Amino acid sequence: MLLLFRLLSNLFGSRGGATEPAVSPAANGQLALLGHQVRFDLLTLMRNPRARFFTIVFPLLFLVIFSSVFGKGHTVVDGHHITLTRYYTPGIMAQAVMAAAYANLVIMVTTLRENGILKRRRATPVPAWMLIASQALATVVISIAMATIMLVVARLAYGIGYPVSSLVAIYLIVALGTLSLGCVAYAVAGLLKNADVAQPFVQISMLPLFFISGIYLPTDGMPKALRIIGEIFPPEHIANTLHLASVNTSFASSVSLVDVAVLVGWALAAVAFALRRFSWLPS
Amino acid sequence: MTAPTSAYRLAYMSSEPVIELRGLRKSYGDHEAVRGIDLTIERGEIFAFLGPNGAGKTTTVEILEGFREASGGTVSVLGRNPWNAGARWRERIGIVLQESSAEGGLTVHECLTLYAGYYRHPRSVKETLALVGLEDQADQRANKLSGGQQRRLDVALALIGDGELIFLDEPTTGFDPSARRASWDVIAGLRDLGKTVFLTTHYMEEAERLADRIAVIADGQIVAHGTPETLGGRDHQQSVISFTLPDTIGVDALPQQLAVTGERNQTVSITTASPTKDLNTLTGWALEQGLSLDDLKVSRPSLEDVYLSLTSETASGKAAI
Secondary structure (H helix, E strand, O other): OHHHHHHHHHHHHHHHHOOOOOOOHHHHOHHHHHHHHHHHHHHHHHOOHHHHHHHHHHHHHHHHHHHHHHOOOEEEEOOEEEEHHHHHHHHHHHHHHHHHHHHHHHHHHHHHHHOOHHHHHHOOOOOHHHHHHHHHHHHHHHHHHHHHHHHHHHHHHHOOOOOHHHHHHHHHHHHHHHHHHHHHHHHHHHHOOOHHHHHHHHHHHHHHHHHHOOOOOOOOOOOHHHHHHHHHOHHHHHHHHHHHHHHOOOHHHHOOHHHHHHHHHHHHHHHHHHHHHOOOOOO | OOOOOHHHHHHHHOOOOOEEEEEEEEEEOOEEEEEEEEEEEOOOOEEEEEOOOOOOHHHHHHHHOOOOOOOEEEEEEOOEOHHHOOHHHHOOEEEEOOOOOOOOOOEHHHHHHHHHOOOOOOOOHHHHHHHHOOHHHOOOEHHHOOHHHHHHHHHHHHHOOOOOEEEEEOOOOOOOHHHHHHHHHHHHHHHHOOOEEEEEEOOHHHHHHHOOEEEEEEOOEEEEEEOOOOHHHOOOOOEEEEEEOOOOOOHHHOOOOOOEEEEEOOEEEEEEOOHHHHHHHHHHHHHHHOOOOEEEEEEOOOHHHHHHHHHHHHHHHHHHO
């Protein structure tokens, strides 16, 4: 894992650092400019110790702890009897997506805004949508990389493998979940005054959901009220369809359209809210 | 690039103004932060915009930069209304914000490479580093730089697009004197590059050193504008002659035609519109009496005096309401 990480950061580090392109990305079309921005967003993300800890170290730690402590137990997912070890891989993957797309983006965007970095970027010719699209893409890359690391760990440490159709479904859900939560993150950043309140807000809005959304615990035995609350928010739907993908062998039964619809709905509502409330200027 | 000759600058100045404001207004709810400002800034000028906090200075600058929409009046910056000017317009300006920190995790060189990519025809990173004197810090993380170095990086980021108009919002606030002088050299260098500079500052010395013209804003209105030498009628203002009399001589003993306007511990001040004549009267009298006038001094009001009197008038006017 560390090796993969080194490799990635070396790749981006050397390109980002030393050479200057002969033709400016801005003169090379929008795709080149987007690629330019994504490269630097990834570089910034990978050099951020907080982002590294919460999106990589933390979920892996949870996967190993939960699997070792509760792994012998059993639960039922979509009619399949499985061990909790098998249950935790998609569950903790949903946690990783939350950390990368929601927690990390909310804290990063409010910090960048407070420090005037967003304002300074807006003072340049780069379009606003491109800065946001780049952050979304960079976050998807991180989420996909994280999902891959978890799948490899699950396979090597616990002997859990998946058919190709499930893997495709898992990656698609991870990407969709990341984009949906990324939109929510911008809406939340529009709501929060500064970076000081971002950290506690993120934790209080995220941690309880880990327990009632099928991430840390199966939801079967939970009181109905808690399950309903869980079903309102995106994490339950990311976790649920990842669980489906982890037990089913066909693509169609791996992806729940209801979950996909809820995630898209949250994304659209969040975008509508962010368009009204999000500001590039420090308050 | 060599320094433009005055003929060259004159030719430039005859073209359309870089910034033109007519009757600019901006309200936030009931509060009117900017109450009708007219300004014209010509190409190649270094223009200093002064004013106390809360006078409408930042609001005006943010309207010029396109971050806020004017409530009334007309705004033209490089021929466009900044509020709806697009990417092509942004290529032509550079901004040093009052408060902005470095891009987290990136080195100085990477920061500049990132920003250079936003422009179709950027200045080279190496050249820009040299311009602000950060060649030796190129591979340092931007957030590990000293305060003065970070500010120079801010200036470099504003210059990387090679725009025509540079906004500098309090570029040397919090600097030690030597860092401030180094920054002044950088800013004065912008003039040689043919840039138009819009500078806001709290430091009168900075405005006096750098600016071709100055405007002072107080309570949402321009209360004075002119060159550093003529601001607020500074060139026509009365001089003050001051000196110290020996203990044995009273003020009453001075010739009648001298208008004594201040006296404290035998130190006397005389305010005069004709300092040469009054000085002659005074020294003639002193020689007759066999007195030496200690600490004899003739002074004009400093730019700071002028600024303080301009801005305190509105402040006290405000307090009276």
